[in-house]
Amino acid sequence: MKRLIPFFLLLYSVNLLAQVSKITGKITSADDVTPINSVSIKVKDKITGTTSNSNGTFSLNYNGKFPITLIISAVGFETRETEVTSPNQEISVSLNPQTVMLNEVVSSAARVSQNILQSPVSIEKMSLQAIKENPSFTFYDGLQSLKGMEAVTSSITYKQVNTRGFNTTGNSRFLQLVDGVDNQTPGLNFAVGNLFGASDIDIESAEVIPGAASALYGPVAFNGLLSLKSKDPFTYQGLSLQVKTGINHINESFEDPKGLYDFALRYAKAFNDKFAFKVNASYLTGVDWNANDYTDVSASTAPNLRGANNPARDALNIYGDEVSRNLTGIGVVSRTGYEEKDLMNYNVYSLKLNAALHYRISDDIEAIYQYNFGRGTASYTGSSRFDLNNFVLQTHRAELRGSDFFVRSYVVSENSHDSYNTRSLAQFINRDWVKDLNGNTVATTAADDTWFTRYAAAFNGTASGVSAANHAAARTFADQGRFVPGTAEFDQSKDASIHNYGLSGA
Template sequence: MRRAIRLSTFVCLFSFCYTLAFTQTGTITGSVKNSETGEAINAASVIVAGSVSGTYTNTAGSFSIRVSSLPVKLIVSSVGFATQELTVNSYDPVTVSLVLGTALGQEVVVSASRTAERLIESPVTIERVSAAAIKNTPAASYYDIISKLKGVDVVNASLTFTSPTTRGFGGSGNTRFNQQVDGIDNQAPALNFSVGSVVGLSELDVESMELLPGASSALYGSGGMNGTLLVNSKNPFNYTGLSFQAKTGVMNLDNKWRSASPYYNLSLRWAQKVSEKFAYKITSEYIHAKDWLARDYRNYGRVGTNGAIKDGTRETDPNYDGVNVYGDETTINLRSLVLNAIGSQVPFWQSYINQLPGNIPVSRTGYTEDELADPNTINYKLAGALHYKITPRVEAILMGQFGTGNTIYTGSDRYSLKDLKIAQYKFELRSDNWFARAYTTQENAGESHNLTATARQFNELWKPSTQWYQEYGFAYLNAKMAGMNDLDAHNQARTVADVGRPEAGSAEFQRMWDSVRLKPIYKNGGLFLDKSDLYVAEGQYNFSSLLNHVVDVLVGGNWRQFVLNSEKTLFHEVNGPIKINELGAYMQVGKEIIKDRLKLTASGRYDKNEYFKGKFTPRITAVIQPAKDHNIRLSYQTAYRFPSTQQQWIDLTVGSGTLIGGNRVIWESYDLINNPGYSAPEFIANPANRIPVTYKEIKPESVASYELGYKALIQNKVLLDAYVYTGQYENFIGRRDVVQFYDQSDPTKYRGISVVVNSDVKVKTFGWGMSIDWRLPSNFAVNGNISSDEIKDVPDNFRASFNSPKYRALLGLSNSGFGPKDLFGFNVSWRWQDKIDFEGDFASGRINPTHIVDAALMYRLPAIKSQLKLGANNLLNQYYINAIGNPSIGGLYYLAFTYNLQ
């Protein structure tokens, strides 16, 4: 019944918007040409200023666009030409002549205020990546271009798993950073990572990317704490024909852990404009490579789900726990649990045992990641869309995209995502002043499994820990009493206990490994059975034209439902799948107070999650233009996020501890209400010093941010951008590791649990950034940026996971055309970032500074509308990591051929 009411409300709202839309008429027609040659310009963008209404020219350079009233201002742009603005006062055909030259700062963006405006006039900091920039980037994946933008941090869990963030709090699954592809929320509903690099657009179909650093919830909802990335695809009415791209290369060079291996990336796009009313497109992409290897074998000291790097190796520490070694998380106190029992069985050994230390920690022998995980990364994407113009002003879009493959992900553990499948489907109606869409994300974990859980249960299947430690204990005592020193005795004992241990890669090993990884976690295996879904309906209407742009008014709203279904392998599902409903609405009002000098905009959004109180997030911005092409921006922005689906409902044993969500029923199931955990490991041995962590209802997290920015275009050659910001987080959501004792009188009987909590104090962040883009003669260009982010007032024993370097910088040099007929081009960049004290659920530790050089050489083949590119990511092959426990990333060298560049 509730769903029927929601659906009826949505249909009524849409019908109202649709009726309003058809009360407005008028079509502007015209053509766009090259001012020097008079040739028609294909795929030139024509946008109505102050709205999302726009179109592209056809192969003859002609366009037509529906408008509600006159006069209107049109913004016309094309790659390689200076953007032109013109005011249209009648419906007579117009001719626009574009001048060759820079488009610095003139690119049209939509994301900053959900209406079209020039980049230089944006009221908040924004970065834009065009299709032209993607064509000329050295990056093998367009997703990696984001790492070159100022203030951006990127975490690579594997070759095809890139997670960006801005202004701190980076990680493989970043719930403080929104990503949308053609309006679709790109976050997996259960696994909480962005699926953009798994099921998103292929490079051939990306029209542009827009990045909003910082708070953006006022327009984009929960999760926009630290930024929003919008990826836009190419419309088949405007970009037609066959395009394909083939990349082949080599990676894992000079790597003693993994031999050199090929890299393949094939993609195709076919778009056809069947008539003035109907167009369609089909895209696909296939990636195959041997992935980077996670090979951090440093010793890790765990307490619950927390820990730190410590000295020692398997040969020097009996309790060794390698970061990227799995199965060695199983550990016991050999003295209390084994040796004392042996002493009671063999009385004449008891006096000797009594002389040994009271705590002798020993871990089981583990396996490295290259012994357990499938090294072959495979990613296959298939997508299609049907576009139908119901009227010249109303376009219907039905699209679907599907992705599957194998990769590795870092969350609370390392996960082998095997045969992962994600599908997204959308139906949308769009006009110049409104849109209405409904979409769903369908998640299927396939044979994905937790490497740590699988390895630990594998050891139990091969030889139960009760037997393994018993054999270890007898061998250890025999070696000690034979005169061996303690370390040699431990190594001798391990050799004895490991007799018969299956060798990685053997037929016996594979048979046993498969039997465990294909068994659900709650049945002592490692398999996820996740089949969670997300359903969304949303709409927006721009009333500005109805008000003759005296004031600009925008309203919108959405409904979301998460359906969590992991069959108890990830979530605390007592009575079947868990449903979470959210409702939201927003409004924006803008007014140009002083013409071409001052514009003010105010936005507000209200959201309600059924498990939490509603949140209101306002935003106020001002753009001041003291002189032409010089803009000062001021903003007060707020953002929030409801706890993620995992932070609400996760119930998962990892490493040597358990992750649980903040819902009270989960705390009750672990008896944490009556028998609370204690917050610090130093309290374990002394009951008098134990401080309990009692249950408190988790609250939504919010941030209030102030920003001052300046953007200037100097002589159409130099674009400067700078900002400084400060943010204050309230009810900051993080994890706290607690120790729960089974027996309050016995400090050896406890378990580690990681609980979700709010910070009692306000956490503060602050930072700044600046960039320059300088166009030089002969098609040369120089670009550079530097930025900084910091955090303070983080409570003790609270894991904030800020994970941002204090400083990062980039310097680049490029040329878009040199040599005979300007057919050659190149792009080279150097990136540097400072050290990071990385905190994660999987592992924490220091990451050293990195220096990365990327380069590419391009050659255009205009006769066949093609390009050759010779590229190198990490040209100097300096292996580095950007998160503890993640793979070491080396050089990737490739040759790409692209046909029909658009």
């Protein structure tokens, strides 16, 4: 270690003695000579770069030899290259407007930047300008307007995008990356839309390969790829705030109008073109729509006999009634279930926090550390209706990036917290209150058998005070002691099942 210390000091001394040159200039439109802001100015074959301000001016510190070439690009304008021969040269560049976006730069097809026309596969891109002009509530909602994209909406906070006709609520063969990091939850094995992704205010672009991308990204990209790129703190600096609002549940008999709110904040700062950081925070909240389709889908009942009076009723959005028995001399009978609105948490939200540190080791190499935290609630429809309740996803990303290479590592962790299956939840609640013929509450393991015994006794006329051969009376007798939604007993049973993790809980 003693031998290494002089070497590090030497490197540090050389760095102090190196000459840092400041390059300044102004970018205007060739049409009307008005200044253009947010123009990207980068040194060719280097990672050094900056952006123009609202006056079209820019300042770039460069530590290297001249001449150099600057690549100047902006959304809606043709890209230009300008040579700088000396440190004090004043740069003045006019950009020609571009009416057809044919030379956009993409990186998803070959993992290096290239013209979209040179890409070996078809790529659809949502640029920064398209994100700003997107009329949907979020940029993620607007992805379905791209060619080859489809979407299934399960919740306000959960939309699943798909390609190639694989239009499912959980597409495990469609890869979603945020700054190169896989955004799928390890437990669910697919990305939960943008519940844990990036906020609109920090997205620079979204690239979609609407077809097989397994050659580059493995079998998980068999149905396609969505690559989201966030804004570089060196390029996009300053404080940004965004507020969106709306109203849903209008003219609904079962729900009053409710507000929908989306707040976002971003701050980025660079110091001497060497070190930069950014922080992001966003919060979306609203009341989800109610699933209230009570159509009887009982497989054991003829279609003409189904309905509210069917003893074997199995309603679509009522859970617990799928538990049924064929009682001798009576027929198929199902247990009394609970409506989804009494089981599901419709007060959904999505909290996203992000921080990133960028350090330019040289003009060719940049080190990055990024941390993402996402927590939210969403309704998910799969083999049943699931409530992703207070679900947490965290990612850590460490990357060393050069002008023609990158080395990246990342870690993804999740915690499902209070998530549950509404069907299982209803069945567990139904087993907490059943009484035997003597009025004693039975163990949960004997609850279903006891309930059907009570039903049969009442229907066959062996229960005191109950009319025989009457399905409604038999159900009322079997349901004595049932936990009614909204009562303390119901809420306590529901909470206990949700927090009972494993196979013995919901």
